[in-house]
Amino acid sequence: MRGPRHLLRTALPAALLLAGTQAGAHSFGTGTDAFEAFVEGTSAVLFSPLTLLPCLSLGLLLTLWQAEGMLRAWPALFAAHVAGFVLAPGVGAWVGPAMIVLGAAVAILAALLPRHTPAEAVALALAVGAGTMLLSLEGHGWLELSLPIHLGIFVGASFAVAAGAGIGRVALEQLPAPWSRTGLRIAASWLAAIQLLMAALLLAG
Template sequence: MPLLALGLLLSLWQRDGLLRAWPVFLVAQVAGLVLAPLAGPGAALPLIAGGVLVAVSAALLRRVPAWLAYLSSVTCGFGSLAVALQGHGFLDLPWPAHAGLLFGVNLAAALAAGLSQAVLAGWPGSAPRIALRVAASWIGAILLLSLAFELSRPLS
């Protein structure tokens, strides 16, 4: 869900927002891969909370500042890989598993951004931007509920 929120935010930021942020996004993913062994049992909480902030920003901000787009890319890229590989040593899994995780993270963000761009390009007026902001608010609500469920149970 945070990656979907990121795709929406980057599309609302600029027409080629994901392409502009992709180098930062990729570096953050590699950092997440390297630092994943340090992630503890509550590693998903910061990712979910960051996803809430990304979704809320996409829903509420009329203009997304560049620094927020890049910071959101770092948060979602780093967090996704750190959480996915939590509990494993550095390069503990076979290389296809790491490649698949990297591919999946990039695919999720790219699909959300691509679909958002198609919506923005396909219909005239402000209705598509409003629809994407509504979608971002729903993603934020889902993430907020997920965060509440995560916080209501003990960490194991």
């Protein structure tokens, strides 16, 4: 098994690359048609490592919890998206570092715990779901953006978690061996290492 040094050598370049993303408010274009605005909203979630990596981490944890984990947790996830949408105008720049620290914590739990409970899965879905919306809409006033952008952010936030859960489920179904779950936990540890390094860089200024 490869040691921590190899893990850090792998994660550090990725963290340096990803942490270059601006942690401030997303800048959305104006004058675009509805479809372009929708795509812009989804891109705000899917192309920002500060939202994508925590969502992927949550998706892996939900699949490690149970095969239908994403479906069972989705009502809580959606409720958290709505709550984050309502509260977003009141947050500040702190939400970026907080989100990546949360994502690292989710990935660490996915990597270290052999089993997960329903309460844990729902609580983490609530936290990541709200954080995703808070960060994606940080710096923008209430209903300042167009409806298609808001819809795109909602879809992107759910899709990012579903992508992580789907990748995990395909891996478990196509490789039905005891080590397949171990492989997913190793992947979660990589996500944790990347996010911890990103958090350190962000908090260092």
